[in-house]
Amino acid sequence: MKFKSVLSGVLLAFGFGTVAFAADVKVGFVYVGPVGDYGWTYEHNEGRLAVEEHFGDRVETIYQESVAYGADAERVINTMAMQGADLIFTTSFGYMDPTLSAAKKFPNVKFEHATGFKLADNVSTYSGRFYEGRAIQGHIAGKMTKTNKIGYIGSYPIPEVVRGINSAYLHAKKVNPDVEFNIIWIYTWFDPAKEADAAKALIDQGADVILQHTDSTAPQAAAQQAGNVISFGQASDMADYKPFPRVSSIIDDWAPYYIARTQAVLDGTWESTATWDGIGPGMVSIGEITDAVPADVKAEALAMRDAIADGSYHPFTGPIKKQDGSDWLAAGETADDGTLLGMKFYVEGITGKIPE
Amino acid sequence: MVIFGIDLVLLISALMISATPVLLAAVGEAVVEKSGVLNLGVEGMMITGAVIGFIFAVNTQIPIYGFICAAIAGALLSVLFAVLTQYIMSNQVATGLGLTMVGLGLSALIGKPYEGIKSPTLSKIEIPILSDIPILGPMIFSHDAIVYFSVILVATVAYVINRTHVGLVLRAVGENQEAAHALGYKVVRIRFLAIMFGGAAAGIGGAYISLARVPQWTEGMTAGAGWIALAIVVFASWKPWRVLLGAYLFGGITVLQLNLQAIGVAIPVEILSMSPYLVTIVVLVGISLFGHHTAPGSLARPFHASQ
Numbered sequence: 183m184k185f186k187s188v189l190s191g192v193l194l195a196f197g198f199g200t201v202a203f204a205a206d207v208k209v210g211f212v213y214v215g216p217v218g219d220y221g222w223t224y225e226h227n228e229g230r231l232a233v234e235e236h237f238g239d240r241v242e243t244i245y246q247e248s249v250a251y252g253a254d255a256e257r258v259i260n261t262m263a264m265q266g267a268d269l270i271f272t273t274s275f276g277y278m279d280p281t282l283s284a285a286k287k288f289p290n291v292k293f294e295h296a297t298g299f300k301l302a303d304n305v306s307t308y309s310g311r312f313y314e315g316r317a318i319q320g321h322i323a324g325k326m327t328k329t330n331k332i333g334y335i336g337s338y339p340i341p342e343v344v345r346g347i348n349s350a351y352l353h354a355k356k357v358n359p360d361v362e363f364n365i366i367w368i369y370t371w372f373d374p375a376k377e378a379d380a381a382k383a384l385i386d387q388g389a390d391v392i393l394q395h396t397d398s399t400a401p402q403a404a405a406q407q408a409g410n411v412i413s414f415g416q417a418s419d420m421a422d423y424k425p426f427p428r429v430s431s432i433i434d435d436w437a438p439y440y441i442a443r444t445q446a447v448l449d450g451t452w453e454s455t456a457t458w459d460g461i462g463p464g465m466v467s468i469g470e471i472t473d474a475v476p477a478d479v480k481a482e483a484l485a486m487r488d489a490i491a492d493g494s495y496h497p498f499t500g501p502i503k504k505q506d507g508s509d510w511l512a513a514g515e516t517a518d519d520g521t522l523l524g525m526k527f528y529v530e531g532i533t534g535k536i537p538e
Numbered sequence: 539m540v541i542f543g544i545d546l547v548l549l550i551s552a553l554m555i556s557a558t559p560v561l562l563a564a565v566g567e568a569v570v571e572k573s574g575v576l577n578l579g580v581e582g583m584m585i586t587g588a589v590i591g592f593i594f595a596v597n598t599q600i601p602i603y604g605f606i607c608a609a610i611a612g613a614l615l616s617v618l619f620a621v622l623t624q625y626i627m628s629n630q631v632a633t634g635l636g637l638t639m640v641g642l643g644l645s646a647l648i649g650k651p652y653e654g655i656k657s658p659t660l661s662k663i664e665i666p667i668l669s670d671i672p673i674l675g676p677m678i679f680s681h682d683a684i685v686y687f688s689v690i691l692v693a694t695v696a697y698v699i700n701r702t703h704v705g706l707v708l709r710a711v712g713e714n715q716e717a718a719h720a721l722g723y724k725v726v727r728i729r730f731l732a733i734m735f736g737g738a739a740a741g742i743g744g745a746y747i748s749l750a751r752v753p754q755w756t757e758g759m760t761a762g763a764g765w766i767a768l769a770i771v772v773f774a775s776w777k778p779w780r781v782l783l784g785a786y787l788f789g790g791i792t793v794l795q796l797n798l799q800a801i802g803v804a805i806p807v808e809i810l811s812m813s814p815y816l817v818t819i820v821v822l823v824g825i826s827l828f829g830h831h832t833a834p835g836s837l838a839r840p841f842h843a844s845q
Contacts, residue, residue: 216756218653248757333800364800367807375761378752379556383796386548399654407659422656497721534802 204307205242207447209233209440211264212255213247214274214397215372220369221397222434223247226273226296235391238378240448244403248372250275254470259284263291269447271440272296274371275340281305286443294443297342299455308439309461312342313349313522314490315432316343316393317497318416318468318483322430323391324361324369325518326355326412333384334365335377335394335401339537341525343395348529349497350393353486355531363532364389374400384488385411420467430483431469439465458519461491498522504531543801547677549793554678554685555751557583557789559743559760561688563767564774564781566670566739570698571771573732574712574836578634579619582641583612583737584744586699589645590743592657592755600782601660605684605745612741613734619731622838624726630838638764642665646757659751660684684746689782691739696778708732712834715841725841740764773825775832788814815835 204331211230215223223441230243244267249258255277262270263284269467272281277296295300297309314376332354336343347365354361364387366380381385381404392413392498394401399420405411405427413423415431438459438477445454459465470485471480489495499513505528511517540546563580572575587608593668595604622628660682669679691806699705709720711728720726748755763828766788795810 218650218756220654225655258665345596364802366796366799367811369811372756373759373761374752374754375747375759379792380796382552383793383800384682386552387543387797387800389800394751398754398756400754403656403753422654533778535804 184186195425206240207237207242207265207444209241209447210259210265210267210270211243211245211276211442212247212249212262212270212272212274212277214249214276216247217225217245219372220399220418220420221415222424223273223397225418225434226271226436229440230439233440233444233482237444241444249277250279252386256280256283260287260295263288267291269294269444269452270414273375276343282403292447299456301453301456306453306455306457308455308457308459309342310465311530312432312434312435312466313345313497314380314460315466315468316346316349317353317490318351319393319430319487320326320355321357321486322471322475322479323350323393323412324356324358325427325482326437326475327354327358327361327391329388330358330360330392331362331364331382331387332391332393333389335342335380335384335392336365336367337371337396338369339367342524344528344536345522345525346395347532348525350370351532352502352529353497365532365534366371368396369536372397374398377401378404382408399423413460415469421469425472426474428472429474430471433467433469435464435467458523461487462493474527504528505530505532531536540793542803544545544792544794544797547673549790549797550677551681553786553790553793554681555789556793558685558688559746559751560763560767560770561782561785562684562691562746563690563740563764564770564785565692565778567742567767568734568771568774568778568781569695569699569708569739570732570736571837572712572727572776573708574715574832574834574839574841575623575729575733575737576630576634576636576838577618577733578631578768579618579637579641579764580681580736580740581760581762581768582638582762583740583769584641584747585645585758586615586641586762587612587741587744588748588760589744589755590741592649592652592748595657595745595749596652596655599658601749602683604657605726605742606686608741608745609738610741612737612744614737616733616737616740619728619737624730624733625843627840630840642758649755650755652753652755652827653757654754657749657828659753659814660750675687678711682750684742684750687742689752692778692782699778709834711838714835719841719843725843728822729841740767743767766818769822772833773818773821775825776834777832790816 203349213223217227246258249255271294273296275297281293281295285302293305295307298307301364351363367495368376368380378400385408389413392401392405394416400422402413413427415428417434419431419433496516498517500511500515502511504510590611592602594607595601624629627821665679669675679789711725715725770784773784791814795813
């Protein structure tokens with residue numbers, strides 16, 4: 183029975199091997215764009231790398247880039263769950279329903295959906311209060327524009343993007359009553375060619391500030407080519423375009439959250455939660471404001487950042503009217519999270535309609 | 539020249555840039571189809587040109603080297619198609635589709651380290667005297683070299699096809715391969731060269747996206763431009779100058795819809811976004827219903843000298 187003992191020896195070794203090398207927890211990440219977008223997905227991947235570094239061999243991570251919305255997303259999420267992932271982060275709004283549907287099929291797997299609003303026993307949501315950063319951008323944009331035209335590249339007309347437009351507009355308008363927002367919707371998070379075309383069209387229309395809510399650096403490149411246009415890094419610092427055209431940025435810092443949630447799974451204390459953190463807790467931060475911004479404007483912007491961080495200022499503080507002229511917030515009143523999360527209206531002064 | 543809040547000078551200048559990739563690919567494909575070959579791999583050759591052009595431009599910091607290498611890469615990829623369809627007699631439609639898939643996959647693989655990198659860009663060349671003409675100058679005569687090149691290429695192709703012996707032979711091969719063969723023309727060799735020309739043109743078109751229009755590399759960045767180029771060849775009834783018209787029309791609608799959105803015209807965004815494709819479909823249907831059927835007689839038919 184020599185053969186049998188060899189076989190069992192091999193099996194034993196193999197078994198020990200897997201025990202010795204297997205991580206305690208496997209974490210999956212689903213990305214909407216490539217890691218090399220140097221925007222949204224890049225920062226999520228930085229968060230993943232931080233998890234790997236923090237936990238070392240105890241945690242294994244897997245990821246999939248450029249996952250299309252719809253059936254593709256569900257297939258990728260299911261595959262990750264079947265590969266033994268214990269915790270899966272789905273990092274784009276459009277993964278909401280695929281995540282919930284996969285969560286039903288795999289009740290023992292924990293899911294975390296970024297920027298969504300649907301919860302389940304094993305599905306949490308998390309997002310940053312990016313509108314806080316937009317307020318600071320709006321302030322700088324309103325002060326710096328010479329043509330009084332600010333171009334805004336929107337991805338999809340969802341509350342998160344609309345909120346950003348409103349926040350930026352309110353704060354630009356506050357310091358520059360003549361300011362005007364031109365908004366282009368391109369219906370994608372990541373398509374450098376479309377983003378570049380949209381930026382060029384806005385610049386051709388006279389905009390000298392480009393705000394983007396899309397993931398690539400193509401609008402930065404378009405601003406740089408135009409020469410006299412400023413831009414802001416979106417989701418990531420986009421530091422390659424410093425100090426001009428990129429004069430500041432909103433940086434998403436997911437690492438602490440990803441580490442905390444992975445720790446919760448390791449400890450068995452994971453619970454379904456809805457997290458929405460801003461500049462204060464550090465999920466959103468403001469990238470370096472370069473010297474292309476006048477010193478006084480920079481000081482005001484930094485003061486606003488600090489006021490938002492310590493809670494003394496809320497970017498949506500009344501009086502604010504809706505676009506149709508009806509009252510939204512009375513003087514001194516601040517917006518509640520429910521309204522902000524479902525925001526489907528422009529504030530007074532923005533022209534154009536939100537596509538249905 | 540501002541009409542409805544849109545500056546016509548800027549609009550036309552922008553549409554020429556926007557149309558150039560499609561124009562280059564389409565004029566190359568027109569030559570291929572004139573020789574009687576249908577190469578559906580335009581998208582694959584464009585994306586290969588985009589990535590190769592980007593890699594060489596970044597490493598040498600000289601954009602024009604990027605374009606030259608993109609042309610070579612596009613032509614080399616098309617050789618694969620030419621060998622398969624002309625010598626091994628594989629099905630042209632299936633091989634062309636395969637070429638697109640190969641190009642998309644291969645470019646994503648070799649382009650991975652180049653994502654998020656900046657490339658050197660082409661400088662504008664203001665043509666002396668002509669660029670000083672009011673309105674027309676800034677509109678047409680202050681572009682980068684590739685925009686001029688694309689127009690010159692169209693003119694050259696139109697001249698060669700319609701006015702020269704070489705063009706006559708090319709058309710003969712495309713219209714009636716047996717007759718051309720009987721006259722002693724090397725059908726396969728001529729088609730082989732036409733396919734390579736198409737590949738090179740598509741490669742330059744792709745590189746224009748990654749080096750001038752965006753300028754960045756990301757996988758899948760041609761985003762269907764190759765298919766639009768194929769549609770434009772049919773739209774143009776295989777005539778080079780009409781290819782130019784078709785490409786500029788398509789580019790024009792693309793740029794116009796963005797400008798209309800930017801100034802806040804009250805047309806639903808969804809309709810504006812799909813308008814370039816919608817117009818292309820409508821025109822194609824119109825041509826097949828009412829137009830003269832001018833497709834080359836031997837288009838997509840296999841040829842072997844023994845037949």
